Amino acid sequence: MTKTARIMTRTGSLVAAAAVTALAFPAQAHAAAVACGGGVSTQNIGARGCISAERWQDGGGIYWRDITAHALLTNSRSRASWVEYEAYSQAGGDWVKMGSGRTIVERRSTIGPIAIASKTRVCDTVKVTIRVHVRPAGGAWSNWSSAATSQCQT
Structure with missing residues (x-):
């Protein structure tokens, strides 16, 4: 196979993979963006509290929002840790309390945002704040990392 044929085959494969991905994961018109707050850490495990809010309307004309709390976790230790x-x-x-969980974070890596829990409430102008804290296995809880949304839209 010539060099040009290999390049064309590789390009065709990439285009086909992109098309399959686009079909498998359609864009959502109301997909919520995730906004993260400041970071906190304890014993080389860091966390950022994050929040997303997605607006929707029921059949009766009332607007609701689905609020989801997320955590962005970073392990700067030299070994993996349960968090x-x-x-x-x-x-x-x-x-x-919205929810809790536990996961392993590989050494020197960041995972997330991990969805912790969701809550549905009527759309209003009240600011919704979430806060997240973390604890490595056998360690102490970190301080709080907060994120907020005051808008009733994505």
Whole structure:
């Protein structure tokens, strides 16, 4: 096979793969963007609290938003570590636990944003804040990392 034929075959393969990917993962018109807040860390495990809000309308004309808490986790240790995380939400009142989880983060790597939990609420102008903290296996909990949204749209 000549060099030109190899290049054309490789280019055709890339175009075909892109087309298959586009068909397999259609774009969502209302896909929510993820916004992350500041970072916190404990024992070389870092976290950023993130939030997304997706607006939708039910059949009765009422607008809702699905709020999802996320965590972006970084392990700067020289070995993989199990990391626990929790997310809480606040919308003008007390903090309410949304969810928690546990995952392994490979050495010197970052994973996420990991969706922790979702909550659906009526669209209003109330600012919704989530906060996330992490704990490496056998370690202490970090401080809180917060993220917020006050808009009722994607």
